[in-house]
Amino acid sequence: MSYDAFPCCVRRDFPGVDAMMSTDNGRALCGPPQAEGLVRERLLRRIDPVLSARLGVVVAPHGTGKTTLLAHWAARRQARLVWHRVDPADAQPERLMAGLARSVAALVRSPEPCSTAELASLAEADGRPLFIVLDDVHLIVGTAAETELERLLLLCPPNVHLVVAGRLVPSFNLARPEFSTVVLVAGEDLRFRADEAHALLQDVHGLRIDPLRTLDLVRATDGWAAAVHLFHLHAMRCSPVERHRAACDTAAHYAWDHLRRHVLGDLTAHEAELLGVASMLDLVTPRHCDALLGPSGAAEAVLPKLVQRSLLVVDDTEPGLRMPCVLRRYFTDELRKSMDSTRYAALRGRAVALLEYDGFLANALRLLATDGRWAEARQLLARSGAEAFVPGACAWAELLPPGLVGTDPWFALAEARRLYDDGQLARAHAVACRALALADDAECTAIATELRSRSSAWGSISEGPLPGGGAGAEPPLRAATRGSPAVVARSLCADSPEEDLLAAGVASVLAGDRRTALPPLRRCAELLDKDRPAALAAQLVLALFETEEICTAPDTTAAEIEAVQRHAWLAGLSWLARLADGMLAILSGSTAGEEIADAVARDCERRGDAWGAALLHSVALLACVSSGVPEREGYRALAAEFRALGADVLASWALSRAASPLRADAVASAAEMLDKPFVGARPTLCDTRLDSTDRKSAAGCLRGRASEGSGIPSLAVTCFGGLTVHLDGALVDLTAVRPRARTVLRLLVLNAGRPVHREQLASTLWADLDEQRAQHNLQVSISALRHVLDLQGTGDGRRAILRQDDSYVLIVGPGSWSDLAEFDRLLQEADRYHRRRAPARAVAALQSAVDLYTDDVFPEEGPAEWVLVTRDRYRLRAARAAGALARTSWSLGQEQQAVGAAARSVEINPWSDESWRLLIALLRDSGEVAEAERTRRRYCDMLASLGIDSGTGPGGGEDRDHVRPA
Incomplete structure (x- = not known):
């Protein structure tokens, strides 16, 4: 095929097209259109795999941001790229290939090819990656041009990557081995959170x-x-x-108006009529549409076309289709205006009868409530009984007039069910009591009694929104929150019945046994068709707890939570949808997300959803979201929230995060509030995948509880600034042992949990003695340490130092904590947040790490060779962490904190050129010119003390750009 008869078309749909023939570092300057709007990092990461895959597809309805996303991606990734926006004339393969040929030739600065094969060879030219982006590709789907495009991709070498965007999925044969990996971004992904x-x-x-x-x-x-x-x-x-x-x-x-002009303008009259009828249905099926429209079989042929245009979407929990909210409201209004009142009322009446017959009671009741047909609604409630009051079925009751709720037992029941599903448990209890007082029917009385029991079972004020349990008995999940979650988990055997799966899984989570929790939670999550509230709650718990650390895979976790939110909202479980909304905002790591999460928590409090507010506060604190109060104060307030709910297990966990083992008053306060012990020797919630940001807190608050009966004491040691040891929260006085014995302990502390051979210990401390005398001294030192630790620590015979063959080991038990290990963890956490582009969270982790570094490791050991390497390593890491804190804080506009961190970096390591240069640059850029000059002179003095000529010094001349923080 020759392109000679066709003009070579360079797209002129964006600024800068005249610069097409020039390039910058091999990248076409014309590139994609100018990207405006919000850059959504999660979506850029969704497209990134196309850097190695052959084909990427972005398929979504009109107006979902496909072009904006690809423009942002192209601008951010700086790839060699050809951008072509398809128009209807490109349905001719010669025209499409001619446009691509001209663009590729201009990019690689070569003559234009005359065939598809030559175009593929030209794209291979230098072997560097080349990306071809085709926008609005739906205009050529099913044409000869699409076939030729697929042929081009198959002819091109692996360095050529095709990204297509449109409203329809290309009809490429994706079963080909060349397309083994296809990057797909769909309309659901593009929805704004x-x-x-x-x-x-x-x-x-x-x-x-x-x-x-x-x-x-x-x-x-x-x-x-x-x-x-x-x-x-x-x-x-x-x-x-x-x-x-x-x-x-x-x-x-x-x-x-935008819908009419750009989305619905080409609808046929029959399609518009069908969509009008579909707007009455929560779940759209061909049978329902045909029953309401009349002609049998018409909907079966039309509905797939509407799905293809995304005017209807496939429901992923039930067999049927759903209409997007905006379209549904629009067509509801159009249907009402297109019919006279008599015909409209008759159609709605037929829809109610059809929905009741097929068991879609919530949909039928909403139609009646919307039309104000309260007498018919009451009759339907009485006929249906308990089936009309299943979880989520009474969201329509928000339309009820207050007078009906106060005088009719069935309407009062509907309102109580709605309030319960919204988490407003105190109000649900009051309305259920009102319904019970008004009830004059045995079934109405039974439903009211169960709702009253459920709404009061979870504490003195109200029931929490988690499902489980029936009237007259405390739900096992409630028992697990009050105390002894391990006992509850064990009482629910491994092969728990379906109604107890959620309780078994969450009880195990509360007991700190993630491994045991996962199987029942996974089984429960699959029960959407049997127990939707429990299944969605299990999915939400799994989203947070299935991996070892929170946000290990943030995009996956967020997608799972978003799915729960969507399903819960459609199912009428607004308490669960609201909780998922808040969690999704928290995990975004953005300032806007924090504002949304805070607003959702306040909304929970305003509604009386105390459980929702407390759970959101928990997730926010665990995810290190700034709430304007110190973290420890936040945990203390959270403990008060859980105590008010009668959730002693969760209250004690929060207190363990707020308390410090170095403060006896905090430990005593925690002990007073904990009137129920933890059961078993397993780690508590704060020791599971949601790693504690303060293991000192866990060790102190759980003194004598987490380790009770385990034979292993809880250990807390600090190494920065000097050795201190706490056993089960009690400070150990080491002044009674000799200096060499304390040195032995320091050596064991540096290797806590790992055996240290006795010859290594002896040769390190008594190198001037023969082996027999050195070993004797070591045994005497170990004996002295054991005596002091046993006497001043646990006092019950449990050993902190054990002999293992020819080695000694300092035992690390449940709840143990070390400032060195915590410092390492915080730096890893900061690095992870940097990779996730969550600078605010990275700052929190870096600040905590820098705060931990109070001084060198074991300064009391002086220049002892065995500690020098460790001491220098942590000093350098602390200085670098302070420098990273300064740069990241500066990027967030926190100038004062940035300068302080840079000064701390210099203080920790005064011999670091990088730290000095950073501090000088930050001072100068923050307007502290005089202080910057004084600091520069101090730096020059330091260099002079080392015999180094400082020259112009940092900040002067050519050094100016070098010292400016990134």
Whole structure:
């Protein structure tokens, strides 16, 4: 095929096209269109695998941000890239290939090829990766041009990568071995999360808005990018009050004109009628549509086309389709306006009858409630009985007039069920009691009694929203939160019945036994069709606890939580959806996410959802989210929340995070509040995958509890600034032993948990003695240490130092803590947050690490050779950590903290050129010119003391750019 008869088309849809023939470091300057809006890092990471894969596909409906995403990705990754925006004329393969040929030739500065094979050879030219991005590829799906495009990709070498974006999936044969790995980003991935929408509106558009209203906006629009943008345009013209009202507009009227013009403009009359009927249905099926429309079989042929256009989406929990929220509200309004009132009422009546017959009671009741047909709604409730009050089935009751709730037992029951599913447990209990007083029917009485029992079972104020248990008995999950979770977990055998799976899994989590918790939780998560609340709750727990550390795979964890949120909201379980909303915002690691999470927690408190607020506060503290209060104070407040809920296990865990083993008053305070002991020798919750940021707290608060009966004492040691030892929270006085014995202990502390051979110990400390005398001295020292540790530590015969063959080992038991190990963990955590691009969390971890480093390791040992290597290593690491803290704090605009961290870096290691240069640069850039000059002179004095000519010194001349922080 020759391209000679076709013009070689360079796309001119973006600025800078005249620069196409010039390149910068091998990258075409014309590139993609100018990227605007919010850069969503999680989506860039979703596309990144295309750097090694042959094919990437971004398929989503109109207005979801496909082009923006690819433009951001291309700009960020700086790849050699050809960008081509398809138009209908490109359905001719010669035209499409001619445009690509011209672009590739301009990129590699070669003559234009005349065939697909030559184009493939040209793309291979220098072997460097080449990316071809085709936008709006749906315009050629199913045409000869698409076939030729697939042929081009098959002819191209592995260094050529194709990324296509459009509203339809290309019809490529993805079973080919060349396409073994395909990177797919779908419409669900592109939906704006609440934290992203909040950041877009506030940080990009400068629009101040209540975080809760942002959450309402995202729910009303399903995170549709075009709708969020249209809201911004609408809100720019509004007063704050009107802006608030628009965000609460569940119909999203501001997006309707865009829908008519750009999404629904080419609908046929029959398709529009079908969508109007479908808008009445929570779950759209061909049978329901045909029963309401009339002609049998018509929907079966039309619905797949509407799915292909994303006007309907496949439900992933039940067999059927769902309509996106904005479209549903729009077509509901269109259906009402297109019919006279009599015909409209008759159609709605047929829909109610059909839905009741097929068991979709919640959908039928919502139609009746929307139309204000309360007499029919009451009759339906009475006919259906308990089936109408299953979890999530009474969300429609929000439309009930207060007068009906106060006078009718069935409506009172519906409101109680709604409040219970919303986590408003005290109010649910009060309304259930009202329903019980009004009940004049045995079934109504039974339902009211169960709801009253459930809403009071979880404490003196209300029941927590976790499912489990029936009337008259305390649910096992509730028992696990009160005390002895290990006993509860063991009582629910490994082969627990389905109704106890969630309780068995969560009880094991509370007992610190993650391994035992996972099997029942996984089994429970699969029971969506039998017990949806328990299954979704299990999925939420698994999202956090299935891996060893929180946020080990943040994108995967967030996607799992987002799925729970979506399913819970559709199922009417608003308490669980709200909890997932808050957790998703917390795990985003962004400032906007923190604002959303804080607003959700406050919303829980306002509603009376005390369990939701406490659980969100727990996740926020564990994820190191700044809440404006010191972390220890936050844990103390959290302990008070859990105590008020009667959750002693969770309260004691929070106290263990707030207390310090170095403070006897904190330990005593914790002991007073813990009137129920932990059971068993397993580590507690703070020792599971959610690693404690303060293991000292765990060791101190759990004195005599976590280790009770285990035979292994809880150990807490500090090495920075001098050795101190706590056993089970008690400070050990080492002044009674000789200096050499204390040195033996320091050697064992540096190797805590690992055996140290007796010859190594003897030769290190008594090198001037013969072997027999050295071993004797070692035995005397070990005996003295054991005597002091046993006497002043546990006093019950449990040994902290054990003999293993020819070695000695300092035993590390449950709840043990070491400042060296904690320092290492914090630096690893900071590194992980840097990789995740979560600078605020990295700053928190780095600050904690720098705070731990109070002085050198064992300064009391002087220049002893055995400690020098360890001492120098930690000094250098602490100085580098302070420098990293300074740079990261500066990037967040925290100038004072950055300067202080840089000064600390110099203080820790005054011989580090990098630390001095960083401090000088930060002082100068923060406007402290005089202090910067004084610091520069001190640096020059330090260099002079080493006999080094400082020259112009840092900050002068050519050094200026070198010292500026990144």
